Amino acid sequence: MTVNVETLDKLERKIVLELPLQAIQQEVQARLKRLQRQVRMDGFRPGKVPLSVVAQRYGDSVQYEVMNDQVGQAFADAVAQAQLRVAGQPRITEKEGAAEGMVAFEAVFEVFPEVKLGDLSALKLEKLESSVDESAVERTLEILRKQRRTFTPRAAEEPAQDGDRVTIDFEGKIDGEPFQGGQAHDFSFVLGEGQMLAEFENAVRGMKVGESKTFPLAFPEDYQGREVAGKTADFLVTVKKIEQQHLPAVDEAFVKSLGIEAGTEEALREDIRRNLQRELKFRLQARNKATALEALAQAAELDLPKAAVQAEIDRLVEGARADLKQRGIKDADKAPIPRELFQQQAERRVRLGLVVAELIKAHDLRATEEQVEAHLRELASSYEYPEEVVRWYKSQPERLSEIQAIVLENNVADFIFAQAQVTPKAITFAELMGQ
Numbered sequence: 001m002t003v004n005v006e007t008l009d010k011l012e013r014k015i016v017l018e019l020p021l022q023a024i025q026q027e028v029q030a031r032l033k034r035l036q037r038q039v040r041m042d043g044f045r046p047g048k049v050p051l052s053v054v055a056q057r058y059g060d061s062v063q064y065e066v067m068n069d070q071v072g073q074a075f076a077d078a079v080a081q082a083q084l085r086v087a088g089q090p091r092i093t094e095k096e097g098a099a100e101g102m103v104a105f106e107a108v109f110e111v112f113p114e115v116k117l118g119d120l121s122a123l124k125l126e127k128l129e130s131s132v133d134e135s136a137v138e139r140t141l142e143i144l145r146k147q148r149r150t151f152t153p154r155a156a157e158e159p160a161q162d163g164d165r166v167t168i169d170f171e172g173k174i175d176g177e178p179f180q181g182g183q184a185h186d187f188s189f190v191l192g193e194g195q196m197l198a199e200f201e202n203a204v205r206g207m208k209v210g211e212s213k214t215f216p217l218a219f220p221e222d223y224q225g226r227e228v229a230g231k232t233a234d235f236l237v238t239v240k241k242i243e244q245q246h247l248p249a250v251d252e253a254f255v256k257s258l259g260i261e262a263g264t265e266e267a268l269r270e271d272i273r274r275n276l277q278r279e280l281k282f283r284l285q286a287r288n289k290a291t292a293l294e295a296l297a298q299a300a301e302l303d304l305p306k307a308a309v310q311a312e313i314d315r316l317v318e319g320a321r322a323d324l325k326q327r328g329i330k331d332a333d334k335a336p337i338p339r340e341l342f343q344q345q346a347e348r349r350v351r352l353g354l355v356v357a358e359l360i361k362a363h364d365l366r367a368t369e370e371q372v373e374a375h376l377r378e379l380a381s382s383y384e385y386p387e388e389v390v391r392w393y394k395s396q397p398e399r400l401s402e403i404q405a406i407v408l409e410n411n412v413a414d415f416i417f418a419q420a421q422v423t424p425k426a427i428t429f430a431e432l433m434g435q
Helices: 021-036 051-081 134-147 198-204 252-257 265-299 306-326 339-363 369-380 386-394 397-419
Strands: 012-020 086-095 102-111 124-129 150-153 165-174 177-190 212-218 232-246 421-426
Touching: 012 021, 012 051, 021 051, 021 102, 051 086, 051 102, 086 306, 102 306, 124 265, 124 397, 134 265, 177 232, 198 212, 198 232, 252 265, 265 339, 265 397, 306 339, 339 397, 369 386, 369 397, 386 397
Parallel strands: 124 421
Antiparallel strands: 012 102, 086 102, 150 232, 165 177, 165 232, 212 232
């Protein structure tokens, strides 16, 4: 059978599918006979329902199923013969004027584009470099100590200072009116740790137990509470309790409580350093990979299949709905989410996916079993029971595929950097971690 493919647009194609009516009718009859042996109807014994009765009740639905199956198979055979890679679902409509004894359909669809990779050697990329310094180890050690700190009441005459846990009552008003979330009783927070807005902390710092204070607070324009963002409120705060923090000494008991059997500060610091170096490696890979992939996508030439972009928008919209639902938003499934909000993101994802796939195919950048195993074990090593983590990933193909995808992207990024003109860029550990 000769397949005539008509080009409608850059990526849009049309083919005509012709099916013999006799073959369709024969398949309909065959399915009705199989159904006859299974169907149950009042007044008839099982398997004894007349074929004419079965056809009267189920004929239309069986006809629809057969037509769908036959047209779908004819489309699959036609695009396979024409060696076309179809992007998205085809739009299939019945065509008038078919030859006698035939039924015809038009299938309009998009194909995946030809991807022209750019000259990677012409790319100029910055590659981040960093290392774990002693200040990073010290910061992490302090965080571990704070996680196990205790608090005792300060003397009545002592003012609140950074590191203290203060318990307060507060009431905020805007234009003299209370607002939602602006009041609390016996509310506790640690001063100086950024749990409250800076103006709020500045007002409480230096206060004593039993003191009250009124002060203005200007909410930032991008404050998460939209009803108060950009507005100024007047707060009345009363301090009810001030507790001084006590950090545990870095002694044998403290070190062993963290799972370090040696029980020495040196062993703890070395364990912290190893964990930070592992996290540093993953963060650097992620940042540099994003740089490399973005440059790769921008340097390539291709047309984007509209169907693929629309499918990606569908996924992003569903993801947004799932996020709203997880946050407890009422009727999240019905929330109006404008699709145009995701247009650019979807186009970027589709473009990047097509370009990366082309580079992988052109240079055989597959993820080897050894690479996947090594990455998985490195990831699992940060957990208390690494072997259980490895087994958990390997127990489900979709979990393991996540690791394979990461390794594959790392291979792509490494290849791009190996071809490009690279300038190293030093970045501190704190900057990399966003501290």
